[in-house]
Amino acid sequence: MKTVEEIKAAILAAVPGAGVTVVQNPGPAAQHSLLLDAAHAVAVAKFLRDDAELNLDFLSNVTGVDWPDKEIAEKVKVTKQVEKEVDGALTTVEETVEETRKHVQPGYLEVVYHLFSMEKKHGPVVLRMRTGNRSDQVTLPSFTPVWRSADFQEREVFDLYGVVFEGHPDLRRILMWDEFKDHPMRKDYVDPDDFEYEPTAHDEVLKRAQAHQEKVAAAMEAGQ
């Protein structure tokens, strides 16, 4: 089968203007993937399915990944003008000082597709798509019109991660009930507090059970 770089070149030849980036996998598996831009993703998917050489006719897996906002601390060497006493007189001296600078790398939601070819018996080709952020720009194009097997798995990603798939024929929750508001697989999900009875609590559970008891006690006091 073609390497990811060759596939990328084939995509760029077939779909002009498509944004394709190779995401390297540094591990021993070296299973590199292709990051697609949302605007051209469906055209690229159709090309991958219909191209005579690749013929990726089977979508085996859809995965959601949540990348929360990440705070990155960097140590930077900065040259500064510092006033110093040298031999009893104030003089300005240039000095290199190490500073830690923090900046927040914005998070996003990612969807990963694994493609195989039943006809040519090769694969997988891994595709990725990323949303703009984790709150209001969570729309991505759906691959269900291209591969029918994406249907339930995209619904699951919608249910548990909150990625909205544009063009999906029936985008409803699949595991949780329709009235449910949260997305449980996101890193910042807070579970319902039903820790009122933990007969053998330990470690993390013990902390949560104690937090529950304190909350109940505080509510009792406020009520009286």
Place this chain on the structure above:
Amino acid sequence: MAVDQNLKIELGKQGVFVTTIEELYNWGRKNSVWPMNFGLACCAIEMIATTMARYDLARFGAEVFRPSPRQADLMIISGTVTKKMAPQVVRLYNQMGEPRYVIAMGACAISGGPFKQGYNVLKGIDRYIPVDVHIPGCPPRPEALLEAFMTLQKKIDEQSLTGEGRPRHLDAEAMGEFPVPDLGEHDLEPASNKGVWDVPVVIR
């Protein structure tokens, strides 16, 4: 009114059978407990095995699994009760006619089991409906279900037809319908039925 056991045996030898209405009534009830044909997870496989020839639940008069709650006396909660499924389980229980009994089979049904700390599994069906027999195990072996069934039969046999502990169908004051929880925005509402399940006091 209890009959003296020795006198009963002596009369039996002479061909005279003495009993009480209570004894006869409970004997009939305990030997024709029809379970509901309903399983939730892997425990249901063990329940099915229990009904088959090797373990043969029919020996206890419980071979008729009824596919309708209207005709069933016993609900075997065999498996994980997810929060999405819990309202349906309570609704099925409400549709059963009195007298009705519940066996909570396996770790999930009695407490949530390995999924106890999950966001999607109910921590024990006894939060919403009264449970007569709890069976631990993951899943419990068919022998454990038979043991639970025999425990239930013993419980039925010991029920008095009058007074405090009488069966619910003979008690006009007894709670008939149990509130079905709503599927809320974050969790089931309420998280447990008042009067059915009170938070046990944990002594640490």
